[in-house]
Amino acid sequence: MHWFYLAIAVIFEIAVAISAGKAKGFTNIPWTIATLISGAIATFFLSLALLTFDVGIGYALWTSIAGVGIVILGALFFGERLEWKKMIGIALVIGGVVGLRLSGAA
Numbered sequence: 001m002h003w004f005y006l007a008i009a010v011i012f013e014i015a016v017a018i019s020a021g022k023a024k025g026f027t028n029i030p031w032t033i034a035t036l037i038s039g040a041i042a043t044f045f046l047s048l049a050l051l052t053f054d055v056g057i058g059y060a061l062w063t064s065i066a067g068v069g070i071v072i073l074g075a076l077f078f079g080e081r082l083e084w085k086k087m088i089g090i091a092l093v094i095g096g097v098v099g100l101r102l103s104g105a106a
Helices: 002-022 029-049 055-077 084-102
Strands: none
Touching: 002 029, 002 055, 029 055, 055 084
């Protein structure tokens, strides 16, 4: 169940990043509200996942997986460039996540 909680936390963390970008420095009120609500939900589900994961491992997984998701969604939907350097970075992050998982983190 902890992986399910972590997955929900990741989805809402991605929503935080997208909403924060649309909030324009918190001047766009609807997107600001979406940012704050998404952040609260992401943090809530992260805290549930951390009942099983070590804090450092859970947080590293959460931020890494969300970061990769944000970069990919930025390229797919927001016209952001996905250059080879970013692809190498994504591969390194994924390798790190796999390494954490193989270490018996959860």
